[in-house]
Amino acid sequence: MIMANHSSEYYVPPPSRWPIVGSLALLTLAGGFILFLDKMAAGPYVMALGAAILIYMLVGWFGSVIREDQAGKLGGRVDMSFRWGMVWFIFSEVMFFGGFFGALFYARNFTLPSLADAQMLWPGFSGAWPSAGPGIREQFTPMAAWGIPALNTLILLSSGATVTWAHWGLKQGRRRQLKIGLILTILLGLTFLVLQAHEYLDAAFTIRTGIYGATFYMLTGFHGMHVTLGAIMLTVITFRVFAGHFSPDDHFGFEAVSWYWHFVDVVWLLLFVFVYWL
Amino acid sequence: MDAIAHHIRHEEHPTGLMRWLTTTNHKDIGTLYLWFSLTMFFFAGALAMVIRAELFQPGLQVVQPQIFNQLTTMHGLVMIFGAIMPALVGFANWQIPLMIGAPDMAFPRLNNWSFWLLPVAATLLVSSFFVPGGSMAGGWTMYPPLYIQGGISYDMTILAVHILGLSSIMGAINIIVTILNLRAPGMTMMKLPLFVWTWLITAFLLVAVMPVLASVVTMLLTDRHFGTHFFNAAGGGDPVMYQHIFWTFGHPEVYIMILPAFGIISSIIPTFARKKLFGYTSMVYAVAAIALLSFLVWAHHMFTVGMPVAGQLYFMYATMLISVPTGVKVFNWVATLWRGSISFETPMLFALAFVCLFTIGGFSGLVVSLVPVDIQLQDTYYVVAHFHYVLFSGSAMAIMGGVYYWLPKWTGHMYDEFLGQVHFWLTAIAFNITFFPMHFLGLAGMPRRIPDYALQFADFNRLSSLGAFVLGASQLIFLYVVVKCIRGGAQAGDRPWEGAESLEWTLTSPPPYHSFTVAPQVK
Numbered sequence: 159m160i161m162a163n164h165s166s167e168y169y170v171p172p173p174s175r176w177p178i179v180g181s182l183a184l185l186t187l188a189g190g191f192i193l194f195l196d197k198m199a200a201g202p203y204v205m206a207l208g209a210a211i212l213i214y215m216l217v218g219w220f221g222s223v224i225r226e227d228q229a230g231k232l233g234g235r236v237d238m239s240f241r242w243g244m245v246w247f248i249f250s251e252v253m254f255f256g257g258f259f260g261a262l263f264y265a266r267n268f269t270l271p272s273l274a275d276a277q278m279l280w281p282g283f284s285g286a287w288p289s290a291g292p293g294i295r296e297q298f299t300p301m302a303a304w305g306i307p308a309l310n311t312l313i314l315l316s317s318g319a320t321v322t323w324a325h326w327g328l329k330q331g332r333r334r335q336l337k338i339g340l341i342l343t344i345l346l347g348l349t350f351l352v353l354q355a356h357e358y359l360d361a362a363f364t365i366r367t368g369i370y371g372a373t374f375y376m377l378t379g380f381h382g383m384h385v386t387l388g389a390i391m392l393t394v395i396t397f398r399v400f401a402g403h404f405s406p407d408d409h410f411g412f413e414a415v416s417w418y419w420h421f422v423d424v425v426w427l428l429l430f431v432f433v434y435w436l
Numbered sequence: 437m438d439a440i441a442h443h444i445r446h447e448e449h450p451t452g453l454m455r456w457l458t459t460t461n462h463k464d465i466g467t468l469y470l471w472f473s474l475t476m477f478f479f480a481g482a483l484a485m486v487i488r489a490e491l492f493q494p495g496l497q498v499v500q501p502q503i504f505n506q507l508t509t510m511h512g513l514v515m516i517f518g519a520i521m522p523a524l525v526g527f528a529n530w531q532i533p534l535m536i537g538a539p540d541m542a543f544p545r546l547n548n549w550s551f552w553l554l555p556v557a558a559t560l561l562v563s564s565f566f567v568p569g570g571s572m573a574g575g576w577t578m579y580p581p582l583y584i585q586g587g588i589s590y591d592m593t594i595l596a597v598h599i600l601g602l603s604s605i606m607g608a609i610n611i612i613v614t615i616l617n618l619r620a621p622g623m624t625m626m627k628l629p630l631f632v633w634t635w636l637i638t639a640f641l642l643v644a645v646m647p648v649l650a651s652v653v654t655m656l657l658t659d660r661h662f663g664t665h666f667f668n669a670a671g672g673g674d675p676v677m678y679q680h681i682f683w684t685f686g687h688p689e690v691y692i693m694i695l696p697a698f699g700i701i702s703s704i705i706p707t708f709a710r711k712k713l714f715g716y717t718s719m720v721y722a723v724a725a726i727a728l729l730s731f732l733v734w735a736h737h738m739f740t741v742g743m744p745v746a747g748q749l750y751f752m753y754a755t756m757l758i759s760v761p762t763g764v765k766v767f768n769w770v771a772t773l774w775r776g777s778i779s780f781e782t783p784m785l786f787a788l789a790f791v792c793l794f795t796i797g798g799f800s801g802l803v804v805s806l807v808p809v810d811i812q813l814q815d816t817y818y819v820v821a822h823f824h825y826v827l828f829s830g831s832a833m834a835i836m837g838g839v840y841y842w843l844p845k846w847t848g849h850m851y852d853e854f855l856g857q858v859h860f861w862l863t864a865i866a867f868n869i870t871f872f873p874m875h876f877l878g879l880a881g882m883p884r885r886i887p888d889y890a891l892q893f894a895d896f897n898r899l900s901s902l903g904a905f906v907l908g909a910s911q912l913i914f915l916y917v918v919v920k921c922i923r924g925g926a927q928a929g930d931r932p933w934e935g936a937e938s939l940e941w942t943l944t945s946p947p948p949y950h951s952f953t954v955a956p957q958v959k
Contacts, residue, residue, distance in 0.1 A: 168538070168539050168540075168618065170460065170539055170540045170544055170950060171460050171544055171545055172449075172460065173449060173450055173454075173455070173458035173459055173460055174458055174460060174545045174548065175457070175458050176545060176549075177458075177545055177546070177548040177549035177552055178457045178458065178548070178552050180549055180552075181549065181552040181553055181555070181556050184553065184556055184599055184602075185556045185559065185560075188556070188560065188595040188596075188598070188599060189560075191595065192560075192588065192591045192592055192595055195588075195591050195657075195660075195661050196587075196588045196591060219545070235617065235618070238617050239542040239543065239613050239617050239618075242542075242612065242613040242616055242617055243542070243543060243609055243610075243613050246608075246609045246612055246613070246643050247605075247609060249643055249644070250605050250609075250643045250644075250646070250647045251647070253643070253644055253645070253647040253648055254647035254648070254650060254651050255651075256647075256648065256651075257647065257648045257650070257651025257652055257655075257681055257684075258651050258655075260648075260680075260681055260684070261651075261652075261655065261666060261677060261681065264674070264677045264680060264681075265666075265672060265673065265674065265677065268674070268677075269669075269672060269673065269674040269677060270672055273669060273672065289672050290665075290671060290672060291665060291668075291669070291670055291671035291672025291673065292669070292670065292672070293668075293669070293670025293671060294665075294670065294671055294672075364663075365658070365662055365663060365664055366663035366664070366665075368665050368671035368672045368673075369665055369666070369671055369672035369673050370672070371664070371665075372655075372658070372664035372665055372666050372671070372673070375664075376654075376655070376658065376664065
């Protein structure tokens with residue numbers, strides 16, 4: 159870039175078409191989703207087109223950043239920007255889950271007790287958790303904590319350990335350990351997702367089962383989407399490792415993914431305690 | 437230097453439309469934000485003109501009640517998310533790199549995407565007028581159960597809010613990282629211009645609360661289409677829960693729209709008083725305190741929905757506490773003026789009007805923070821008067837003042853001072869004619885969001901509508917002055933305001949393509 163030989167080493171990329179492609183993708187995706195929600199036949203096709211454009215954009219945009227990185231254009235200042243950016247992105251994700259956890263706590267501590275107080279309206283309603291609410295007569299068995307969920311906790315915690323083990327390997331130049339650690343982490347993540355899908359298929363209640371079903375499926379569902387995204391990110395950096403990317407002292411891409419993976423891990427712990435256990 | 441000039445000339449930049457679609461330049465993107473904002477300002481302003489035409493006299497004349505509700509809803513949503521917020525982000529884009537001595541924003545491509553998501557969301561919002569059932573009419577706060585019952589336009593609004601949130605979060609992360617990581621050598625945190633500080637804290641608020649809004653509108657969407665019962669008591673849910681989560685976003689959002697305006701005013705007043713800002717450190721701490729308190733007062737928007745007395749008392753006292761740091765700011769502005777060599781150019785006129793009128797809005801906020809009074813005033817025109825004093829004579833007039841203040845730097849030309857002052861006086865007077873009578877209407881019991889009203893409210897409504905038409909028309913002068921300034925005018929020079937201190941005035945007007953190619957040394 160123009161100021162490469164001057165005092166400012168910060169890399170300012172040239173004009174890029176990826177953002178506007180991304181906007182087009184989201185317009186198509188959102189438009190298709192709206193059509194789908196309102197039961198118009200074109201919806202799924204428009205959504206598929208939007209998703210395809212979005213994937214094209216993500217591959218292209220991340221691809222160009224990776225190429226810039228490999229070409230040595232991104233200096234230490236940019237690296238620090240990426241770190242801060244990832245930290246604040248994860249913070250925003252924490253707040254997103256915070257909204258749903260807030261709904262769970264509010265329903266359990268305020269809504270259900272106050273509905274139980276209104277015996278004139280809902281005679282015999284106890285308000286005890288888990289509850290599908292006073293107006294839904296359906297009998298259901300809530301998800302037990304100490305079966306698959308406990309196993310899944312063990313699996314995700316182990317995957318946190320394997321990704322850290324891989325990180326040690328990377329920092330000490332032991333590429334074999336890095337590769338094995340990453341592959342193990344991905345496999346553990348996929349095992350988690352398979353067990354989660356199994357749990358969904360066997361569940362004795364649905365998302366329509368009152369506030370219990372709503373909070374259960376929204377919280378675990380969004381978490382599962384984040385695990386899926388994390389597994390895709392892990393796969394991408396595994397391919398990069400096999401392509402020889404990352405050095406012991408310069409591997410932000412790897413660290414960003416591992417931070418994200420640990421974040422997903424912590425969210426699961428909260429889910430296990432507040433959605434499954436207590 | 438020759439080598440650099442050579443490079444700049446040969447660097448490839450698309451021209452025409454592609455320049456704007458693909459730009460990674462903070463000044464180009466700032467300009468896009470500001471034009472988008474002005475467009476939306478006129479669009480939502482036109483809706484307000486129809487609202488005031490309907491309210492010009494009792495009875496139904498211009499629009500049907502359903503359309504009227506669509507107009508108030510869209511006016512609120514577009515003014516907040518389309519006009520005020522993008523304008524302030526436009527200022528952030530233009531000014532932050534210039535004020536901290538950076539070459540650009542930290543993530544230039546992401547910056548482009550943050551902007552270009554806005555037209556996507558605006559398309560979804562505005563086109564909802566043309567779908568079956570019309571645009572959403574449930575109010576900008578999107579409360580259930582109304583929002584669960586509406587048609588396709590409600591889905592369009594929810595998706596638009598998601599996209600706006602994505603844009604805001606990415607923009608805010610960009611601003612935080614730029615301020616933390618791209619400051620010039622010697623530009624310590626406590627030397628940052630106050631505008632930069634207010635944006636740092638605002639960006640933190642955005643990253644914290646936009647995801648909460650995304651989560652709660654997602655719950656609306658699943659309640660509408662996927663059978664969840666978040667906001668339905670039969671399933672153990674609660675519509676009041678929506679209000680709690682929404683205002684967890686909504687109250688910090690209020691400060692998101694005013695803190696950067698504080699920053700603009702804190703730049704203008706010292707320049708035209710020719711004194712340093714009084715109490716810089718206390719200003720920084722006051723902004724931080726306001727931001728912290730903004731998370732702790734959300735339920736003062738819902739005193740009448742039912743909550744324990746202990747809750748009402750807590751939210752009342754916590755809300756009143758906000759007037760302490762806000763008072764610190766107002767007193768500091770006044771103390772900056774004290775014994776200054778004041779001159780009254782257009783930006784300064786807007787800033788002084790801001791200090792007076794925003795303070796009136798702050799006081800009426802204090803009035804409605806009192807629970808017993810609020811129970812009387814909830815959903816009356818008093819509330820409409822209150823938030824237009826903080827949002828129009830607060831945020832919007834600070835934005836206009838900021839535009840006049842930095843337009844010479846952005847364009848290289850001086851704006852037309854005479855027309856600027858005409859615009860100011862018409863705006864300030866018409867604004868008060870429009871909104872001051874609303875205090876009386878509200879105290880007398882006139883409800884919001886109603887197209888018809890009892891006869892005793894007729895006089896004040898007529899006055900208010902007349903003021904609104906003048907207010908709307910005088911904004912055309914603003915548009916004319918801005919366009920005229922861009923097209924030409926007296927040369928501004930590097931530092932058109934002799935009292936201006938911060939780094940942007942050390943650059944040429946307009947500044948070079950990559951703002952600071954050589955980082956300045958700040959002493």
